Amino acid sequence: MLERCIDLCKAFSTDRIRCFDFWRLDDPKPYRAAINDKLREAARTCAQHNLILLLENEMACNTGSGREAAETLAAIAEPNFMLNWDPGNSATFPDDTPYPDDYKLLPKHRIGHCHCKDTIRKPDGKAEWAPVGGGMIDWVGQFRALQHDGYHYAVSLETHWHGGKPEPGSSMSVGEASSRISMKGLKRRWPKPASTAEETREDVGLKSIRGAGQQPLGHFRAEVRGRSKHRLDVRVGRVAIHIDAAHAYLLSSSARSQRLKHISVGLVFRAL
Numbered sequence: 001m002l003e004r005c006i007d008l009c010k011a012f013s014t015d016r017i018r019c020f021d022f023w024r025l026d027d028p029k030p031y032r033a034a035i036n037d038k039l040r041e042a043a044r045t046c047a048q049h050n051l052i053l054l055l056e057n058e059m060a061c062n063t064g065s066g067r068e069a070a071e072t073l074a075a076i077a078e079p080n081f082m083l084n085w086d087p088g089n090s091a092t093f094p095d096d097t098p099y100p101d102d103y104k105l106l107p108k109h110r111i112g113h114c115h116c117k118d119t120i121r122k123p124d125g126k127a128e129w130a131p132v133g134g135g136m137i138d139w140v141g142q143f144r145a146l147q148h149d150g151y152h153y154a155v156s157l158e159t160h161w162h163g164g165k166p167e168p169g170s171s172m173s174v175g176e177a178s179s180r181i182s183m184k185g186l187k188r189r190w191p192k193p194a195s196t197a198e199e200t201r202e203d204v205g206l207k208s209i210r211g212a213g214q215q216p217l218g219h220f221r222a223e224v225r226g227r228s229k230h231r232l233d234v235r236v237g238r239v240a241i242h243i244d245a246a247h248a249y250l251l252s253s254s255a256r257s258q259r260l261k262h263i264s265v266g267l268v269f270r271a272l
Helices: 002-012 029-047 066-075 098-105 139-148 174-189
Strands: 016-021 052-056 081-085 111-116 118-121 127-130 155-158 223-227 232-236 239-243 247-251 265-269
Touching: 002 016, 002 029, 016 029, 016 111, 029 052, 029 066, 029 081, 052 111, 066 081, 066 098, 098 139, 111 139, 139 174, 155 174
Parallel strands: 016 052, 016 265, 052 081, 081 111, 111 155
Antiparallel strands: 118 127, 155 247, 223 232, 232 239, 239 247
């Protein structure tokens, strides 16, 4: 599977592969060293192709929270082994505060991708997905910290929350309605330099690519950067957006001249 993902990276001109570290065990401690060996081996294989291996903290796997991610990164020193930081996943653990508590523990130079969604914690302690800005995660603080710490990779909107309601009479799906709400929440919390406030106004986003690259809605212009069956790259002002079947990727204005290449290829390690 890893070899196939490496081939896909070359085909899509991206430089990183996302992975998970086995389905979560009741007590992973006796197996942690063996799990780390597998991750280390995979990272070294990726390094031979100048690729980055991203481990996502995923609550269903053995590195779930930010605290656990910090421990895994400390144990695996390969420089091309980085974290796909997902505060929403970390927030599903009881008493976990992804930002600022967990984030403080992470080596900032080893965060290679970031997933954006939100989480609420019910009175019984169980977690549920929420639109960005409608949950417990301090995304304003998290975005500012990433900016302050020199983060310059992509942020991916994960559309796990499906509570949006399409406008009456529209052909919009629940998924699209939910994604619009979450994208709106993300953009409201994204740091906006005063000099580019007009170019990053609220109507920049999913509206600009409705119709898969056709003339965008509204009073702004979008430039189609690339298109295939499953993806669409557009640019609106200084904001670059990549859309595929599941995610919207935002690049900062400082990366506006770069090719959109931060596309994650999924990889799951499973015990045989």
